[in-house]
Every structure is written in structure tokens, then in C-alpha cells.
Amino acid sequence: MNRGVxxxxxxxxxxxxxxxxxxxxxxxxxxxxxLVGKPAPAFALREVGTNNTIDIAQYRGKPLIINxxxxxCGPCWEEHPIxxxxxxxxxxxxxxxxVVFQDKEDKILGFLxxxxxxxxTVVDDRGKTAIAYGVGGVPETYFLDANGVIRAKFAGPxxxxxxxxxxxxxxx
Amino acid sequence: xxxxxLLLSLKVPDAQQFVGAPQGTPVAGxxxxxxxxxxxxxxxxPVCQGMSVxxxxxxxxxxxxxxxxxxxxxxxxxxxxxxxFELSYGQFVLxxxxxxxxxxxxxxxxxxxIALVIMKIRKLQGGAAxxxxxxxxxxxxxxxxxxxxxxxxxxx
Numbered sequence: 001m002n003r004g005v006x007x008x009x010x011x012x013x014x015x016x017x018x019x020x021x022x023x024x025x026x027x028x029x030x031x032x033x034x035l036v037g038k039p040a041p042a043f044a045l046r047e048v049g050t051n052n053t054i055d056i057a058q059y060r061g062k063p064l065i066i067n068x069x070x071x072x073c074g075p076c077w078e079e080h081p082i083x084x085x086x087x088x089x090x091x092x093x094x095x096x097x098x099v100v101f102q103d104k105e106d107k108i109l110g111f112l113x114x115x116x117x118x119x120x121t122v123v124d125d126r127g128k129t130a131i132a133y134g135v136g137g138v139p140e141t142y143f144l145d146a147n148g149v150i151r152a153k154f155a156g157p158x159x160x161x162x163x164x165x166x167x168x169x170x171x172x
Numbered sequence: 173x174x175x176x177x178l179l180l181s182l183k184v185p186d187a188q189q190f191v192g193a194p195q196g197t198p199v200a201g202x203x204x205x206x207x208x209x210x211x212x213x214x215x216x217x218p219v220c221q222g223m224s225v226x227x228x229x230x231x232x233x234x235x236x237x238x239x240x241x242x243x244x245x246x247x248x249x250x251x252x253x254x255x256x257f258e259l260s261y262g263q264f265v266l267x268x269x270x271x272x273x274x275x276x277x278x279x280x281x282x283x284x285x286i287a288l289v290i291m292k293i294r295k296l297q298g299g300a301a302x303x304x305x306x307x308x309x310x311x312x313x314x315x316x317x318x319x320x321x322x323x324x325x326x327x328x
Binding site: 046 | 181182183184185189190218219231232235236238239257258259260261262265288
């Protein structure tokens with residue numbers, strides 16, 4: 001066989017193997033967000049069922065876990081008890097905050113009353129906060145450090161291990 | 173009164189945090205409708221399969237389109253709006269990738285491929301022209317000689 005053709009073939013095959021190896025080694029849910037490493041977009045939203053405003057600036061000084069979710073999202077139902085259990089375990093050293101968008105207030109309240117909660121939930125009425133955070137679907141979770149810098153983003157329902165692993169990135 | 177206090181205390185992330193003050197002229201009326209559609213056509217709907225924000229009926233796309241409209245009305249330029257969405261979602265959200273590699277690499281690979289094929293064809297043609305069949309050497313293999321004799325009808 002022609003040596004030149006063989007060399008090019010090996011080069012292409014090697015490049016494909018490297019790309020596949022790098023791609024398959026990644027966790028598809030650990031999304032690389034351009035916001036990771038940058039200050040989290042500031043927001044102050046209304047707490048569901050109340051007239052209280054929650055400003056994320058009030059949580060500076062401790063890690064903050066912001067979970068975007070909705071009642072119509074199946075994986076959010078699956079994730080909710082894990083979030084509540086971890087919030088009960090980690091708060092007040094770590095703060096949890098739920099942000100609901102594309103949803104109705106009565107449904108959110110019904111969900112929280114039925115399934116319980118351990119942290120505040122705010123309503124993102126027209127999805128502006130979700131857009132600023134680059135939310136593509138729910139659930140998506142952002143891990144902020146004590147200075148309000150986003151250190152990790154996770155797409156999909158989280159397990160206790162995923163929460164712990166991402167908190168490690170925040171505390172690093 | 174409580175409602176007013178509540179509304180004043182609410183704060184959503186604003187494009188100004190990301191891309192600064194508007195650098196264009198505010199757009200209104202029919203032109204606003206037209207420009208919203210044009211700019212939204214350049215953005216990928218993050219929850220759809222290859223649809224633009226302008227074409228998708230999803231609530232996420234509707235919210236994004238609404239935001240495009242608002243930013244145009246405030247005087248943000250197309251570049252600023254695309255940059256704003258790119259800073260949140262990454263280049264994924266742009267339907268026309270900015271990276272020059274995406275546009276030029278296929279052309280470079282195509283040119284290289286054509287060059288390789290031409291070189292190969294020339295080599296084959298040159299090889300065929302340069303390798304005229306040499307004079308047939310006198311028959312040395314007794315087996316071949318026997319076969320040739322059989323074919324020509326001569327008996328060994």
C-alpha cells in the first residue's frame with residue numbers, strides 16, 4: 001500500500017479516536033456554561049405565595065445553590081426530595097434557592113405544600129432570569145461560591161453525590 | 173402600596189450587566205416587528221431541535237423573542253443582542269457560528285482532497301506511460317511452455 005495514503009489514514013483515525021475519547025469521557029449533564037467562573041447575574045424575585053422579595057445578594061458569604069425548575073417537569077419531581085433532604089442537612093452553611101419559570105403560582109404552591117420544602121422558591125415570571133443564566137431546560141442547577149461567582153452548572157435531576165461533587169468545586 | 177413596593181424591589185438580570193448601554197437607535201412600530209423577527213432568526217431555540225427562536229412556538233423561544241423585542245426597542249444593536257445571548261448560552265445559541273474554523277475548515281479539506289486525487293491520477297497516468305511492457309523474455313518456465321504448446325495445438 002502507498003505509504004502516504006496509509007499515513008493520512010492513520011492520522012485521520014487517530015484524530016477521531018482522540019475526539020471520541022475526550023467526548024465520551026465527559027459527563028453530558030455537566031454543561032460547560034460560559035458563565036462558569038464569572039459573577040452570577042444579579043436578581044431579586046418574589047417568593048412564591050408571599051410578597052417577600054429575595055435578592056441573591058443577601059446570600060453572599062456562603063455557597064448558594066440555585067435550582068431552576070417547574071411543576072410540569074417530571075425530572076424535577078424526582079429531584080425535589082433529594083434537594084430538600086440536602087438542604088435540611090447543609091443549611092445554613094450552604095443556601096438553596098428554587099427559581100420556577102413557565103409555571104402557574106397555584107400549581108407551584110400546591111406542589112410545595114404536597115411535597116414539602118426546606119428553602120425559598122421564587123418566581124421568574126417572564127423567564128428573564130432563566131435566559132440570563134442560559135437555562136436550556138429544567139431542572140438546571142447553578143453552584144455559586146461565597147463571592148457570588150458561578151463555579152458549576154448541572155443539567156438534569158441531581159443525586160446527593162452530584163450535589164456533593166459540585167459543592168466541592170465551589171469550596172475549592 | 174404593598175404591590176408598588178414589591179414591584180420596585182424586584183430586579184431581573186439586565187442586558188446592561190452583560191453588554192453595557194445601548195449603542196444603537198431605539199426601534200418602534202412595524203420596523204420593530206421586522207427587526208425582532210430578523211434578529212430572532214439568528215438565535216437557536218435552546219429547547220428545540222434546530223429551530224430558530226423566531227420559528228419555535230415553545231414558551232422559552234417566545235420569552236427569548238420578547239426579550240429581543242425589548243432590547244431593540246431600547247436601542248440595543250443586533251451585535252449587542254447576539255452577544256448578550258452568547259454570553260449566557262455560549263456560541264451554541266448562534267445559528268451562524270462566529271468561529272472562522274467552522275466556515276473555512278470544510279473548504280480547506282475539500283481543496284486538499286481534490287489536490288490529493290489529482291496527484292494520485294497523475295501518478296497513475298505517469299506510471300502507466302512510463303511502464304511500457306518490456307520485451308517478453310524468452311520462455312524459461314517449462315510449465316508455461318507446455319501450456320502454450322497445448323493452446324497452440326502442438327504436441328509436446
